[in-house]
Amino acid sequence: MIISIASGKGGTGKTTVATNLALSIDADVQLLDCDVEEPNAHLFIQPTFNKTETVFTPVPEVDEKKCNLCGKCGEICQFKAIVVIGDTVLPFPELCHSCGGCMEVCSEGAITETGRELGVIRKGYRNGIEFIHGELRVGEAMPPPLIRRVREYIRADKLTIIDAPPGTSCPVIASMKDTDFVLLVTEPTPFGLYDLKLAVRAVKLLNIPSGLVINRSDIGDNKVHTYADEAGLPILMEIPFDRRIAEAYSRGEMIV
């Protein structure tokens, strides 16, 4: 079973819920921190890391001596990551989505594979939790390839919790896709509600069942509750705005 924890809005408590949920469950648990731009879960879980690997994605390299400037590589590329300009071929590895199309269509064998560094994956263990996270290389524009590599560590015989990034675009979709349940974490404020509605749209597109955790539930207004009722989104838990929780969090400690 794979549960992803998402929100729309940043700072609502995804990592707080993900880490404390992982610690509370009395079973073989994996916690995957897929917020590869800013992984924070390790600050709370404090796993002992036992594996670190640098991961790469394939991008094209052109042997200009073999290239006949036919331009087929540029035509097939959806991302302008390889372009023929005049009498030269310019690959833009940072734009490449690693589809391999340019290599396929090149009749001269001028394009070979090299790698673009995505970042680092670290694996560790603590308190019965198998922990994996990704650290995106600073300057890497695309989180999803690294997120997909982190997700390769999912084991079918374990319960997997995925801490997703904030937002609603590609990195979040890559984290939520093909999971069994999305736990949405929100706060009862206008920002929280607005971004929650965006997140719900994304979850509905993926057709995954979902439920809601309302964090800091006794501040703000009750519009999130009203919206949840109207949208048929079950409220699974409400966490009060408790100073003790805030203090534990600010010290990097777990709540449970």
Place this chain on the structure above:
Amino acid sequence: MKELVIISGKGGTGKTSLMAAFASLDGNKVICDADVDAADLHLITAPTIKEKHDFQGGQ
């Protein structure tokens, strides 16, 4: 024109709130919400929409 960018790393630290405070200051200014994933600034500043355009990227 001087450009000021507000970033944080961590979500939910108060970028939009701070931005709204700057927006309320006097003076000739352009304010831009670049959080295209989940733009919230308009919820506070409540601008009058004058133009709306579809955006298409890619080919």
